[in-house]
Amino acid sequence: MKKDEMNSFLKKIPRGVIYHKVTDSVRYFLASMLAPLHRKEKVIEFENIFASYCERKYCVAFPFARTAIYFVLKALDLPKGAEVILPPITIKGIVDVVVDLGLTPVYVDLDVETINFRLDQLREKLNPNVKVAIITPLFGLVPDVSAMVALLKANGVFVIEDFSQCLNGRYDNKRVGTFGDVGIYSASSIKTLDTLGGGLAITDDQVVHDRLRNAQAGLMPARRTALIKKAWVNLIRNVATSEPVFSFLTFPVLQLIRQRNPEAALKQTGHRDKGRLATLPLLWFCRYTSVQAQIGIEQIKGVIAQDAARVANVEFLKASCEIDDFPKTTQESRNVYWQLILPVSNALEAQAYFAKRGIDSATSSLELVCALKDYPNRADLQTAQRIYRNGIFIPCFPHLSQSDMRRIVMAVNGYFQERGHAKEG
């Protein structure tokens, strides 16, 4: 048996990782139970660190990205029915806050090379009633943010960049999250900077900043039980995706789930509720805690090095796989590849093929929000549907070994060869 074959027999490769050491996750779990939650100066310290890290004047911390977006939209005093351009793939919570504020979501289809708004379709949607657009660089891929923002600004549209999946991405050497009026980063579980949740709004606009500060001051105290639950889930995910637990327990369990119901194991962190909310949950309006701020202060120092290792892995994979199907973005994009997305013809079939070779893969857990039945302005958008159903994440996280990488390349090449599809020339 060759070394790589032996490896795949024993060692399995997970679909993703938690960006904390297991020992850190244990510490954070203990802190969630024992440490004070509302040390204001700690939160301010982290806000200042994050603002200067992102090269913006201000940062205001909220419990979730959706909460930050809610208060940015509220600060704009928009007329009822004003249109907000949204990505067709994102978290449902963002549509919930838009609809709750009496605003109308409008969806624009994605470009296959950037997995972001198609510029021609974005232009078609513009009209005087469009007041806001939320540009969302997905999977760490950087689109031509400059052209998008120029088009939107020329039409009087307020621009929010949701860079939750693209911290440290750059377009033409300028940071993603700093092109528009406000940038929002979700520091939720499995992100590259994960503070057990949190929505960090960055801006240079003093008026918006002052309004966000007022909103922050009106939030309710955080609930410790909610923080403990997040710290626990993070710890469990961390242990479950670490060796040897992943190879000997998590992977076999995932295969059992998949054999019983292939759809159940397909999405990265499972399925989420699609139903319409009667009211926004109170939990969305509780404060960001000083425990989370402290985690941010510790973890932010390591993000650049982890990005560099992951980007190097992606470059190796893209150069070694004999296919031309990875999104190409643009010449000026400096992508961070939070996930390496690969469109395939059938995600379930690809997942099964990779699993046979000891590689766990998944599709995004984000929602195809433009297709939600209970929400207004549904749209049938072809590329978004394709990416949502059949865009599969190929493992690329920082601590993959050379032998892991060779196995992934062999599996991807094998999969496409069996389907008679390889790079031309």
Ligand SMILES: Cc1ncc(COP(=O)(O)O)c(C=O)c1O
């Ligand atoms: C693009 C994007 N926006 C927002 C979020 C999360 O937002 P919240 O902090 O409201 O859970 C995520 C997390 O999965 C995301 O990927």
